[in-house]
Structures are given as structure tokens and as C-alpha cells.
Amino acid sequence: MPKCKYDWPEAGERHLIGTRIDRIDGPAKSSGQAKYTYDINRPGMLFGKIVACPYAHAKIKSIDTAEAEKLPGVKVHLVQNVGTEIQWAGDEVVYVAAPTEELASDAVAKVKVEYDVLPHLVHDEDLSKVGDRGKPAAEQKSGDTVAAFKDPDAVISEGFYGTPIVTHCCLEAHGQVTEWADAQNLKVWASTQNLSGLPGAIAEAIGVPATNIEIFTPYMGGGFGSKFGPDRWGIECSKFSKEVGKPIKMMLERDLELMMAGSRPSHYAKVRVAAKKDGTITAWESDSWSTGGPAGGGKPPIPYVFNIPNQVTRHTSVSTNTGPARAWRAPNHPQSAVLTMCALDDLAAKLNMDPIEFFHKNADLASERTEVYRQELRKAAELADWQKLWHPRGDKTPGHIKRGLGVSMHTWGGRGHNSNCNVTVNPDGSVEVALGSQDLGTGTRTIIALTAAETFGLPIEAITVKIGDSKYPASGASGGSTTVGGVSASTRRGTIDARDQLFAAVAPGLGAQPDQLEAVGGKIQVKGDSSKSLTWKQACAKLGVKPVQVTGKNPGLCELGSSGVGGVEIADVSIDTETGLVKINKMVCVQDCGLVLDLKTAESQCYGALIMGITYSLFEEKIMDATTGRMVNPNMEFYKLAGIGDIGELVVHMMTGPGYDERGVIGLGEPPVISPGAAISNAVANAIGVRIPTIPITPDKVLAALEKGGMA
Amino acid sequence: MSRKKDKPRKSAAEAFSRRDFLKGAGVAVSGGLMVGEQVAGATPPEGATQVLGPGAVPITLKINGRPHKLNVEPRVTLLDALRNHLDITGAKKVCDRAACGACTVTLNGNPVYACAVLAIEAQGKEIQTIESLTTGGKLHPVSAAFVEHDAQQCGFCTPGFVMAVKAFLDKNPNPTMQDIEKGLGGNLCRCGTYVGVRQAVLEAAKAMKGGKAHA
Known part of the structure; x- marks a missing residue:
């Protein structure tokens, strides 16, 4: 018997949890039916492309789009103005849109931008060569490193270690399709890790209320931490779409994707570390530096991991022209x-x-x-x-x-994020769980279905999971390993409450109290007496015409994660x-x-x-x-x-x-x-x-x- | 990287290494106009070269057994023709230069990177895309094995991978693990699903044509 009403079932009472379940969207993906943002084609849609700055550090001197605009059907949208200082190669200056990708490429080639080129720094492995781009932070220390390193029993190792900048290289590039349903209502198909957060992140910039913006992310082709915000292309393409009165699809091309859509910061350090001769670690001293682009x-x-008793750390943040960190x-x-x-x-x-x-x-x-x-x-x-x-x-x-x-x-x-879901149990026995989350490929859909099926004692195929639409109840961004804890907990609470309402509806007919019932093996039955049971479908029919509709939340009662x-x-x-x-x-x-x-x-x-x-x-x-x-x-x-x-x-x-x-x-x-x-x-x-x-x-x-x- | 090693080839793995893919793609692109002109227009007088484009030309592509008529500029790739002109979006655009395999389709049964084939040169050939593999709601054994062995995460490389595996198994019904690692080196995955893919290929080999897999 669980101690708290929403607790996960005990080991002997789980029918799905901990087993090997096929991902429920596997067939859609492996048959090519899954539609990603990149696959969305809308009537009258234009293809957007980017005129990017070729210099790592430069000031925009002039922008001439006249030749591009002479091409049939080509539209242009200025993203950054004359006088703006660009901080990395690949940064966007002008967007073009055209009825075909080929024409959009031609238009990019015809936009003329002049720059005043400024000095740049793109390397940070050698700290002595970064000049005034390095900003040291205050030293942090605990214990007595001086004494620990001087200890005659100490064995000391010194070394230099590091990792350079790597990029995310999501196979589905960053980008979106923007479409205005009317002057006030925007639809965006976005490759995002943060579906529920995007309307709020776009609204102010484009001047409509968040409630007028609907985001769709039925499938997305990888994010790895680089797809939380709408990005400039999300906001500017929304405006651009409105200006031209047509949907625009703009996905970054591979070169820009790698140049500017995400850098994992470098980290380098000179480290001294000491232990006693018996191997007990005693002291750590490090001078580290890193860059994640212009912001250092x-x-x-x-x-890391080991809380060494005597330690002193010094860090320098290095600003470089390598594209922004994500x-x-x-x-x-x-x-x-x-x-x-x-x-x-x-x-x-x-x-x-x-x-x-x-x-x-x-x-x-x-x-x-x-x-x-x-x-x-x-x-x-x-x-x-x-x-x-x-x-x-x-x-x-x-x-x-x-x-x-x-x-x-x-x-x-890895604690679960905030999450809300709607659970519906229909009189015909069908079950739906809807929430404003996204499946990055981690198996979010499957976890939601599994949790609901576990609670209801149903096979996983009996559950319909709806995610990927910002109109569903808000759920957190998928980052920092927070999704599984969040969506499983909201689904568990919602389905337990829905199950209890179903128990209340069928208990009289079974001659039992609701708390004497259990949902197992596709049946609602009196605990310990399988002769008093209804099939799931029979039980749901007792609801009459009114479905059970419940909202599940995380956080909430009972600790379902840590x-x-x-x-x-x-x-x-x-x-x-x-x-x-x-x-x-x-x-x-x-x-x-x-x-x-x-x-x-x-x-x-x-x-x-x-x-x-x-x-x-x-x-x-x-x-x-x-x-x-x-x-x-x-x-x-x-x-x-x-x-x-x-x-x-x-x-x-x-x-x-x-x-x-x-x-x-x-x-x-x-x-x-x-x-x-x-x-x-x-x-x-x-x-x-x-x-x-x-x-x-x-x-x-x-x-x-x-x-x-x-x-x- | 092991896929770059130039080892003597084994018969079972003869199908398509990454290197062959690239070589093939290069040849195909440079020969594109000639093939295109034969199909797109009247036969030119001997010795003369008919130039197509730069404007759109009418072409017919036979995709999954059905002819599709469309107007495209000669520079349009097969991938863009499928995705942008015909809304057949199973083949994905990722690198757009024959490096990653996400756009793999087959031409007359041979796997190609659709981003490195011009639409005009795909005329007269049997083009097969991932969409053709599911019939009557029943998954192809390769797709089914990808599900069973969780050979997919975000799924963006998956349609290309499935097509590459299918074409690979059509020619190598009894692959060893070594054959698989060599023959499928031309498809890249960012989520890291290769462990599942390896198992899925062995499983699908068993399911297709009664092939027997070696561990």
C-alpha cells in the first residue's frame, strides 16, 4: 500500500514501469510519416534565407537590397541596421524570402552589405594571447591549500587540460514556419525544446498577446540545449511573415547552423592537485578560463564530484568572436x-x-x-x-x-520541472492525456502513455498522448533532464484522480467502497476478489454521457521524484x-x-x-x-x-x-x-x-x- | 575514424561505403545535364549539346511507382524536388552536400543521397522513398526492426537510415557486424542510435527473404 495516494506502485505491483517498452512514436518516425517543422509546407509559403555577416567583428556600413528586390517575388527584411557592431561571423543582417529556395539563394547573393572590419579574437586556448579580452573573477578558496601543498607527505601532480568549443549540430536545423491566420493571430511550427514558453517569449516583440500565438512542435529533430528561445529568426520571421502576408519557412542552412546556432563553451585549466602517499586527496588549485563567445x-x-577539503580556484572569462554560447x-x-x-x-x-x-x-x-x-x-x-x-x-x-x-x-x-496535464477518460473507454510538452527523441510521449497505462491498468496502446501544441496545459522546457520527472508526475497525479472518479462512479454497482477497488489487467475490480469486476469499457460506460476530466500538476502532493x-x-x-x-x-x-x-x-x-x-x-x-x-x-x-x-x-x-x-x-x-x-x-x-x-x-x-x- | 580506413573490400560489403557514396554522387552530378537532356527534350543533333535552363523545365519523376509531372530549374536537386515541389518529406535535408545520408532514397534500387542528385537526372529511373515502405499500415521489416530495437531517438536521421539499410540488405542479405559497420558508414546520427541500428539490421536481415544473420 503506498504511503501517499499518488506514490508510484511498489515493485511487485508494477505492470509496465521498469520494463522495456517500445517508443510509441517509433512507427511514425521509422516509416517517414512523422512531420517535423522542416517538413511543413503551407499554401503560398515563401522560403526564407539569411544574408549573414562574413566577418567575425565588424560594423555595418551600408545595406543595399535593391538588386535582390528586383527578382520576381523576392521580399527582404532588415534584421540589423547600419551602424550595428557584429560580434561573430554568420550573424544575420538581412532576411530574404522567395517563392522557391533557388530564388531565395539568388536573392541572398544580390544583397550588398558593406562593413568596417574590426579586430577579432577567435582563439582562447593560450590565455597569454587573449589580451584585454580576459576578465578575471575573484579567487575562491576554502581550507588551507598552502599548508596542504607544503605537507612533506604530499604527492603533487600538475597539468594542463582542456576542451575546445563544440557545436550542437542538431540534424534538424534551427528554424520555424510562421503563418498569420489573421492580423492578430500567429501560428508557428517551431523546432523547439520549449513549446509552452515560446508564445510568451515572442508576444511582446511582435506586438500581440501571447494567447494569440499558437506553437506546434509535433516532432523535433534534436536540440541538446540549443533550442530554448524563439531566437532572432523566430521573432523577425514572425514580423516578416506579417509584412509580406504569407507564411515563411526559414530553417538555418548547415553552415550557419554550425557557425552561430550554438557553441558549447571551451574550458581550459592549469591544475595542481595533491594527495597523501596513501592516496587521500588533500588539495586542489586551479587557474581556469573559458569562452562561450562575446559574453565570455x-x-x-x-x-568536480570530489569536494576536496583544501581548494583555491581562479577563473578568467574570455570574450571571443566565435558565436554565442548555448x-x-x-x-x-x-x-x-x-x-x-x-x-x-x-x-x-x-x-x-x-x-x-x-x-x-x-x-x-x-x-x-x-x-x-x-x-x-x-x-x-x-x-x-x-x-x-x-x-x-x-x-x-x-x-x-x-x-x-x-x-x-x-x-x-534532474528534478522534474513544472508540468500540467489534462486527463480525459471517456464513456467509451478511450483515454487521453494532453500536455504542452515536446519529445526531443528522449521518449517523452512514451513515458506519459506508460504512466497513464500503469495507473489505469491498461495496455500502453489504450492511451492517446497529445503533445506538441502550446494550447495544451503548460509544461516546462525540456532541458537539464527535467522533463521525465515533470511529465510523469503530472500524469501520475492526474490519472490517479481520474481513476478515483471512475472508482466512485462504479463502486455502488460492484457493491464496494471506492477505496476497495483497483484497476488492473484492463479491469476495475474489488481488491482481492476478481469475481466482482467490470472490464474497463464496462466501467467507463457507467460514466453515462459525462467524461472524467482532470488536471494533473507537478509539483503537487506526494514526492514522485527527486x-x-x-x-x-x-x-x-x-x-x-x-x-x-x-x-x-x-x-x-x-x-x-x-x-x-x-x-x-x-x-x-x-x-x-x-x-x-x-x-x-x-x-x-x-x-x-x-x-x-x-x-x-x-x-x-x-x-x-x-x-x-x-x-x-x-x-x-x-x-x-x-x-x-x-x-x-x-x-x-x-x-x-x-x-x-x-x-x-x-x-x-x-x-x-x-x-x-x-x-x-x-x-x-x-x-x-x-x-x-x-x-x- | 574507421569509416575512412581503406581496407580491402569483402564481397558481402561491396554495396556502398561512404567513399563510394561520395564518388557516385560526384559522377552523377557531373553527368547530370546529359542525362537530363535526353529525357527532358528531343534528341539533339549528333555532336550538339542542348542546354537546359536556367529557367524551369518540365520533367517527370517516377516516385514509388507513380509518375509525377513538375516544372523545376535544372539546378534543383532531387531532394528539393521531393520536399519543396511534391511535399514528399520523408527524406530529410540536413547537410545538403552528401555527407550525412539523411536524404537517402533509392534510384533503381541503389541508395543515393538525394541532395547530390539533380531532379532532371533522376528521370526515367525508379525513385523509391521511405514513404513507399509502409503498405496498408504495415511497417516494412526494416522499419519494424528500428522500432523493436529503439534504433531512433529524435528520428531525423531515421528515414534515410531505414532506406540505406533496406538497400544494403537487398544486396547483402546475410551481413556480418563488420559488413554493417562498413556498409552503413554513410549515414550519421546525432542522438547516437547506432547500437540499436546494428541490432535492427541483424533482425531485419532475418525477417527479410529468410536471410540468416551472423552475430
């Missing part, structure tokens, strides 16, 4: 894992300690999750065959292929010392996230995170040219994503059962993507005996490091 880059949460799956955490876990791995090597043993020993510095980490470290080591395969730094076996293992740990919050997870990942790699190529043999992910609702989509999040992690560890970098200030790889042949042959064997283990399930639902999107960078870097160091200071670990860096003195 914030301080990363370092030292949240990137687990903001600042993957970088912090690299800065911390690589430094600690180097310290373990100096102590001649096995890093798993070293992390075990220091796990009590990992706050309230010490025991979770210890369990996860043991499980991950077992799955990676660590005992057998790990060796001290430098693979001493003959030959040019060197193999190594590395480990990293991470943490994330916050805070651990996670351990191990990488097993082989490096060809002749070519410098790193090959992933195997990655192990051991992850907790409280109560797992759908094990299949939960594991998919982890597999996907490992692959995204392999990609940013080995391939991804927004490469900027110092002279022109432009990105040199704004395309998918040189901004590389891992392919199906690049990932090795992936092993995912979800921590579930007693000790985990009681924590309720916690988000999972971010945590497993945090550790791959550090785990892979540590594995490479273990293999070749020398640290590659920055990811991505590309062949040129491996060869350069080996030349300087790898032990391999």
Missing part, C-alpha cells in the same frame, strides 16, 4: 569532468595507484552519493573486465597497437602509435536515475550519450581560423560526427531496485554524456603513457605527444 565563459564547477547537454559538466578527472587520474598515476581504487578511497568526498559511487565503480569495473585488462601507465606489450583503460565519474540534478544522480563510465581504447588513431574497443556506462520508467528508452539515452561522448572526445571541434575569424569546418564532412563503425562495443547498466527506486523519477538525458571525455582521455594516457592535454584526441595530437616522450 563562466567558471566551471571544479573540482546550453549543451549537461552544461559545463563534460568540461569539468575533463579538467578534474584527468588531473586526478594523473595524480593516481603518480601515486602508482589504480584509479578505480583511488576513486573508491576518496568516494567519501563525493557528498551524499558516496555509497552510490562505490557500487557503481564496482559494477563498472566488473563490466569492463578492469581487473584483468588494466595496467599501470604505458602498455608495455610489443607492437604498435597500445591498449588502455580509463575511468571517470559524474553527477547531475534530484541528484551519480554515474561511472569506463573507456577501453586502442591506439595505433604509427597513425595516431584512437579506436574505441568498449565503453561501459553505469548509471542511476532513481525509478526507471521505461528501461528501453532509458538505456537508449545512455547508449546515445556514450556515442555523443565518443564523438566530442575524438572528433568534434569548432575550428576557427585566426586570420579570417571564420569557422573553417561549418559542414558535416569536416565537423565530424562518429559513424556506426566508430563506436566499439557499448555496455549500459542501469542501477535499479532497492536503494534506487525509492528516490522516485530523476532525469537521465544529461548525466551519461558527461564522463566520456575524461574516461577516454584517461584510457589514452593509460595506453601510451602520456597525457594528451585537450580533447578531441585527434591523431596529430597523439603523434605529437608520442614524439615528446610517450612511454609506449
